[in-house]
Amino acid sequence: MTTADEAATQIDGRWDLTWRSATFPPQSGVFTLTRTGDSLSVQVESSVVSATVEGTVQGGSASWTVTLENNAAAMNFVADVEGDLVSGYVELGSGPFREKAPLEGVRVGSGARVPYREGSDAIAETLIACGVEYVFGYTGGVSTSLERSIIGHGITDMNARNELSAAWMSYGYNRVKRRAASATLMWCVGSMHASPVVYAAKLDSTPLVFMMMENAAAWDLRDALQDGTQLYSALKPLSKYITRVVDGQDVPLAVRQAVLAASTGKFGPAVLDLTHDAMYHKTTVRTEELRLPEPPAASEASVRRTLELIRSAERPVILAGAGVHLADAGADLRRFVDTSGIPVVTSGPGGRGALPDDHPLYAGDMSGWGYFGTGTAVAEEADLWIAVGFSFSQTATMSWSLAKPDDVVHVDIEESQIGRIFQPTLGVVADAKAFLGQLNGRLEASGGQSRHRAAETRAAEIAEVKDSYLETLKSFVGADPIVPAALGQTLCEEVPAGTIFVNDEGFMVPGMVYQESKYPSGFASPLGFHYASLGSTIPVAIGAKLAAPDRLVVSVGGDAGFYYDCSDLSVLAERNLKVISIVLNNGGLYGGRRAREHGTGGMSASAHWTDLPETDYTAVAQGMGVPGERVEKSDQLAPAIRRAIAADGPYFIEVITAASTLHLLLGGGPEQKPKTARKFGHGDRFVEGSWPN
Numbered sequence: 001m002t003t004a005d006e007a008a009t010q011i012d013g014r015w016d017l018t019w020r021s022a023t024f025p026p027q028s029g030v031f032t033l034t035r036t037g038d039s040l041s042v043q044v045e046s047s048v049v050s051a052t053v054e055g056t057v058q059g060g061s062a063s064w065t066v067t068l069e070n071n072a073a074a075m076n077f078v079a080d081v082e083g084d085l086v087s088g089y090v091e092l093g094s095g096p097f098r099e100k101a102p103l104e105g106v107r108v109g110s111g112a113r114v115p116y117r118e119g120s121d122a123i124a125e126t127l128i129a130c131g132v133e134y135v136f137g138y139t140g141g142v143s144t145s146l147e148r149s150i151i152g153h154g155i156t157d158m159n160a161r162n163e164l165s166a167a168w169m170s171y172g173y174n175r176v177k178r179r180a181a182s183a184t185l186m187w188c189v190g191s192m193h194a195s196p197v198v199y200a201a202k203l204d205s206t207p208l209v210f211m212m213m214e215n216a217a218a219w220d221l222r223d224a225l226q227d228g229t230q231l232y233s234a235l236k237p238l239s240k241y242i243t244r245v246v247d248g249q250d251v252p253l254a255v256r257q258a259v260l261a262a263s264t265g266k267f268g269p270a271v272l273d274l275t276h277d278a279m280y281h282k283t284t285v286r287t288e289e290l291r292l293p294e295p296p297a298a299s300e301a302s303v304r305r306t307l308e309l310i311r312s313a314e315r316p317v318i319l320a321g322a323g324v325h326l327a328d329a330g331a332d333l334r335r336f337v338d339t340s341g342i343p344v345v346t347s348g349p350g351g352r353g354a355l356p357d358d359h360p361l362y363a364g365d366m367s368g369w370g371y372f373g374t375g376t377a378v379a380e381e382a383d384l385w386i387a388v389g390f391s392f393s394q395t396a397t398m399s400w401s402l403a404k405p406d407d408v409v410h411v412d413i414e415e416s417q418i419g420r421i422f423q424p425t426l427g428v429v430a431d432a433k434a435f436l437g438q439l440n441g442r443l444e445a446s447g448g449q450s451r452h453r454a455a456e457t458r459a460a461e462i463a464e465v466k467d468s469y470l471e472t473l474k475s476f477v478g479a480d481p482i483v484p485a486a487l488g489q490t491l492c493e494e495v496p497a498g499t500i501f502v503n504d505e506g507f508m509v510p511g512m513v514y515q516e517s518k519y520p521s522g523f524a525s526p527l528g529f530h531y532a533s534l535g536s537t538i539p540v541a542i543g544a545k546l547a548a549p550d551r552l553v554v555s556v557g558g559d560a561g562f563y564y565d566c567s568d569l570s571v572l573a574e575r576n577l578k579v580i581s582i583v584l585n586n587g588g589l590y591g592g593r594r595a596r597e598h599g600t601g602g603m604s605a606s607a608h609w610t611d612l613p614e615t616d617y618t619a620v621a622q623g624m625g626v627p628g629e630r631v632e633k634s635d636q637l638a639p640a641i642r643r644a645i646a647a648d649g650p651y652f653i654e655v656i657t658a659a660s661t662l663h664l665l666l667g668g669g670p671e672q673k674p675k676t677a678r679k680f681g682h683g684d685r686f687v688e689g690s691w692p693n
Helices: 004-010 119-129 144-152 163-177 188-204 231-238 248-263 300-312 322-326 330-340 375-380 432-445 455-474 484-494 537-547 559-575 590-599 617-623 634-646
Strands: 013-019 027-036 039-045 050-058 061-066 075-082 085-094 097-107 134-138 156-159 182-187 208-214 241-245 269-275 316-320 344-346 362-365 384-388 407-412 426-429 500-503 553-558 579-585 628-631 651-656
Touching: 013 075, 013 085, 039 061, 075 097, 119 144, 119 248, 134 163, 144 156, 144 182, 144 208, 156 163, 163 182, 163 188, 163 208, 163 537, 163 559, 182 188, 188 208, 188 231, 188 269, 208 231, 208 248, 231 241, 231 269, 241 248, 248 269, 300 384, 300 407, 300 426, 300 432, 316 330, 316 375, 322 330, 322 432, 330 432, 344 375, 362 375, 362 455, 375 455, 384 432, 455 484, 484 579, 484 634, 500 537, 537 553, 537 559, 537 579, 553 559, 559 579, 559 617, 579 617, 579 634, 617 628, 617 651, 628 634, 634 651
Parallel strands: 134 156, 134 182, 182 208, 208 269, 241 269, 316 344, 316 384, 344 362, 384 407, 407 426, 500 553, 553 579, 579 651, 628 651
Antiparallel strands: 013 027, 013 097, 027 039, 039 050, 050 061, 061 075, 075 085, 085 097
16 A cells, blocks of 8 residues: 555656546646655646646645636646556636536656546547547537547537537438438437437438437436436437436447447437536446447348249339338349349339339339339239338328238338238348348349349330320420429439439429439438428538538428528538538428318418418528529529539529429329229328228
8 A cells, every 4th residue: 555655755757637627628738746845846838838836745645726828717736646647636717617627647658548538538439439420519508528528539520500400410421321420419408409300310210329418417306407307208209229328437338339229220319318427437448349230131041932922923023112222222122123124113202212213124103102103003013012121101002002912022121110010921131232132142143044024024014104204204394484393304414423312301302313324223312201301401411411522412492491401501601511402482381281272172271371471592591601593484494503513612592483392293194093092191080991902
């Protein structure tokens, strides 16, 4: 045991000391301590001051006071020495507001290392070890206790204009990266502003790590200002994973588990409810690099059975859902289709783009979304569905009213999805990419026997209807007033290959055709469709651009949605991010207007709920530093898009359109021979029995 005299002797020497405030990044300096009896001489060497001050020694503890140029108030150091290590605190502040910032250090030249770090540093270290590249946030309260470590460890950060936008940016970033490659940070009182994104991430299967800071746990039950203790219970139903961290020792595992949960299986939101005091607790728990596990593949028996069902079917169809995009399986799907000759029908906006739109075996979307006008008919005429990453949602099945075949193979990475709504012939728990890769290996090994006997006939059937649909789309170009479908047609001709589009509420850009020449492996939207929320367009586009800096990003939204996210234009200007923001101005929330007309027989007199006042959206954009222009005539559209593409930074285009919804349904006219009684959509109030039909 070290005696008091021995401890006092160990004080002499040069010490590399660091102190960590809750309100600014860590500061450090070299302090030379020389003891004479109970007195102490301290020579200070730091980036902001060089000075010599006096202090005192008591046993193994030394104390002194110094004033640095960047802090007018005196700072009182208390340092406990043990061998070649120092721990203690620095009391700093001014007036009645004082703070004890933790102090740590080592003897210069000793090779000693501080055997612990604070919880906030452990969070930053673990985020880096788990592959998190960005933190999007909105500061407040004492979230600064973690901000200082994020900045100090060199993690790239971005301050959004509000909590909701910060979370949408992280959503877009991770959707492009297809893992939790970013996280969010916000103070507890603002976190509920961002709760819609937590729920969207759950419904849309998007990786999200959502960190919120709250008061010290010691303040629980005391009616603290901006009390956050109920946020855990509020966000738990919306989350895939959630934990409350009150002890810094738990930090490395909590962060690791959150990233792992968000990035594996059925992607989703992981919430870390962080208490302020845990940021200062010391932890020695190691941080390890996180390597995500290989996604699950199908059993050999399931692959063999799937191929047997395909061989025995006369008209098999692949149903491709959003799971194909999330698994980055577009190229694998195309390889399977080109080899097998089996057509593809997608699940609506969620699965759209799984194949290029002009691929001869892409038949379009199922149900009322109706792109190319063939998807529903091809799906209903099939005698086998191979559904990959497909949830059989309301939008894909006309409220569960489409006729389905006797044989269905349902493949999903989430076991609980299999048999949830109906009993498939074969349920397979597997990642879409892994499963399609297994099928491809088997088919290609079989050579000439792999192509389905009906391939050529079905390709001809699809081409006949698709050609008619494309002519309908082209007819919108050049017409005044401008209709949204004309915008998509113009964009698909003007933008470079690989352009990323983000459209309001997760819909696809109206009239857009994702051509093979520009999207050989299809197109994956950075915004999912299940939640379909207004106000996500521009911040998701920002996240997508940061995740894919070499690709052009185009945000297409409506005037009603623009009221939610217009502040994010200032982020584009501040960072000079090359994002083209297009707002379609039809004078109101037209989807709501149509719903009122249809739902009330035209008797609803509540236009004030849907109509918007005349607003100069271009002036708003310019006022935030984004150059732009207003387009009122169809012949102005293509030149404006070209100017936007040529611009060095962000660009804004306001398009005055006819009164229509952004996603203008283009199903090629009414169905001639529907096989079932069609449902209206989410305005329906009844479900008739279970789906087996």
